[in-house]
Amino acid sequence: MEALNSYILYDSVDVAKHDEGWLVRGHGYQHPTECIKCGACEEACPQSIDIIHQLERFVDAVMPEKKNA
Numbered sequence: 001m002e003a004l005n006s007y008i009l010y011d012s013v014d015v016a017k018h019d020e021g022w023l024v025r026g027h028g029y030q031h032p033t034e035c036i037k038c039g040a041c042e043e044a045c046p047q048s049i050d051i052i053h054q055l056e057r058f059v060d061a062v063m064p065e066k067k068n069a
C-alpha cells in the first residue's frame with residue numbers, strides 16, 4: 001500500500017517501482033502479486049479499504065509484466 005500511495009501521490013510509475021523495490025528488497029515485504037486474496041487484511045481494516053482491489057490496481061499500473069507470472 002505504501003508504494004501505491006507513492007504512485008497516487010506522485011503520479012509516477014518510476015517512483016512507485018522504486019518504492020516497491022525498496023520495500024521488497026530492503027525491508028522484507030512481499031510483492032503485491034504474492035497476495036492470495038484471503039481477505040484477512042480487509043476484515044481487519046478499520047477503514048474498510050478494498051485492499052485486494054487496490055493491490056490489483058497497483059500491479060496493473062506499475063508492474064503489469066508480473067501479473068499472472
Ligand code: SF4
Pocket residue numbers: 034035036037038039040041042051052
Ligand atoms: S488478502 Fe490481504 S492479508 Fe490476504 S494475502 Fe492479500 S494482502 Fe495479505
